[in-house]
Amino acid sequence: MDTKKTGINRREAIKRTGLWVGGIFIAPAFAGFFKGCTPAGTQGTVFFSGSQMELLTRMCDLLIPSTATPGALDAGVPAFIDRMVGEVYSPDNRTKFAEGLTSFDDGAVGAYSKPFTELDESNQIQYMKSVTETALNTYNEELAFILIFRDLCLTGFCLSEQGANSLLRYMQTPGKYEPCMPFEEVGKTWAT
Amino acid sequence: MNLNTKAKQENTYDAIVVGTGISGGWAAKELTEKGLNTLVLERGRDVEHVKDYPTMFKEPWELPNNDKISYEEQQHYEKQLRTGYTVRESTKHWWVKDTDQPYEEVKRFDWIRGYHVGGRSIMWGRQSYRLSPMDFEANAKEGIAVDWPIRYEDLAPWYSHVEKFAGISGEALGLPQLPDSEFLPPMELNCVEEYLRDSMAKKFNRVLTIGRTANLSRAHNGRGPCQYRDLCIRGCPYAGYFSSNSATLPAAKATGNMTLRPHSVVDSVIYDEEKGKAVGVRVIDANTLEVQEYYSKIIFLNASCMNTTLIMMNSRSRRFPEGLGNDSGELGHNVMDHHFRVGANGSIDQFNDRYYWGKRPTGIYIPRYRNIGSDKRNYLRGFGYQGGGSRENWTRGIRELAVGAELKNIISVPGSWTMGLLAFGEVLPDHSNHVKLNFEKRDKWGQPTLVMDCEFKENEYKMRVDMKNDAAEMLEEAGFKNVTTYDDPGAMGLGIHEMGTARMGRDPKTSVLNRWNQVHACKNVFVTDGACMTSAGCQNPSLTYMAMTARAADYAVKELKKGNL
Structure with missing residues (x-):
């Protein structure tokens, strides 16, 4: 998400990708950034608390890890989910999603006696x-959480610049139509 | 309002065109090219081709939130969002805010609107089909509503006229129920679509062809060709499809005879009781609310079906107490749309070594085959299918168990070929489907607001049974697997093909317009947008509005020269 290229307005870009700290813009690398934010209501997230972001970040990394090609964290997917839920979802659906996240974690505790983020990868x-x-x-x-x-x-991953151009193929202007190559x-x- | 003579002169034109969408653009082009000094009024802002398409080059990752608008913003577009595809981050500037443009719904009515120069010609679906002889005869044969005052032959040369300029790609088939246009080369079917076409021909003797579309398969009149981006709705930097902005308005401007005035909300048509004709229009400046009068010899109302109706209903005079040209009481009645959102999908385990390059901006079309020849159903009229074949993409990874590298492997290759068929059916004109004005509730320009009272009726619901089952049957017979059907009629308006509220007819007692789209009792006012339609056919209607407009403009200028208007 190169903010120079995007043309989205600056404030929006900052909200999406980084933090203002004492008037200085800190542009973090996405991977691992949100892991560092623990207290609930941490600046830099739109909706989720630090611990919720930590859980989501781990889930994203697990679902689409960085391999030979970039993964969900390289593409900033946790921040994408935070914005989608926090800005696009209705208040009702925000609550439902947050509850789903909590029950997901509670389920892990029930099954393995540990929160999800503390399980080893195979579990x-x-x-x-x-x-x-x-x-x-x-x-x-209703679709399950x-x-x-x-x-x-x-x-978030497949329509990101990283995902669309690595694991997948993307071209805005194909220039021709070949129906069955x-x-x-x-x-x-x-x-x- | 006191206007001195000079001001009146300055505000006087040969012709006034109200609206700049598909039909208004054509009225502007034809009238100016025939030498008329023409004022073209648009209620919204100006939109210049290319310059004012702010999202045309945006990448998916440059559009926040997967191109979805925020919950806060959604509150302004409650009705516009009902289509599920119209209002996005990349297109929201093309749609009205329902909070600014209210209307009432006795029954749900999805009125999807864009107020700016070019209107919905920027966002339209571009599917372009002629009506057929059968369509113009159906009302008379079946005793439905009133007879069209014209036949296919009256319109055929005007279809040719507009097609040659607009550029319609498609395949000539020689079908009586779907006459051929003046075609640019057809876009190609893919292997799965060809496979279904061959099966349908063999097993059902039915036709499948490429969608006929106003996308340019080769450069045409200095526009295009299509670059296969399928981002048409944002406005096309290559002018790869027909819109008022890319085609008709530039042509009108080039004559030097057009004065385009955006931000001009037309309040009403001014009727002169002594002269017995219209003399101009009353315009509210959308920004200043200042009222201004403009005068002309002829007036073309192309404000879109519902807004043309609103203007006519709001044009009350001693002669027309119920609205301009409403002697019959039919103004605002006989609302039609197309009913759709019914069909079937299936997948096929073949052609897995084949894929496509480019995003074709049209799908397939299956012309109507019901109630033709010896086929007789328990409903009137018929339907056609749109749709297409494609391979499942990464979204199929959602409903997979796979996690991690395993999931990445799955989504990096496309899934099965799937084929979808979506039916579009004819809606019969019915007097009870109507709109009226609420003079008590006014919008922020002081205009009365519309009250919609329309619904699909028994004929449409009976037709939907075939629309669903036929789709499934054709897919199953061809060997498609996992065939599933759907049927969700939504509400009138959702097809964004509003029609019929000022219908053409032979008898002034039962219709609003005559065979030349003139208001029966006020012959220098022409209505050539969707409001004029006497029946709907099952074909997408815009091409018919174009042809109807060019025909009426030709007639209007001839009559004007003869001194008859």
């Missing part, structure tokens, strides 16, 4: 998969 993966499996197998009028989370995380000539899923 985190196992737990996230089991919660997803339950959600996929349960017919529910974990599926909303996966949607937000995938959207060999897949290898494209090579990856189109981001849009």
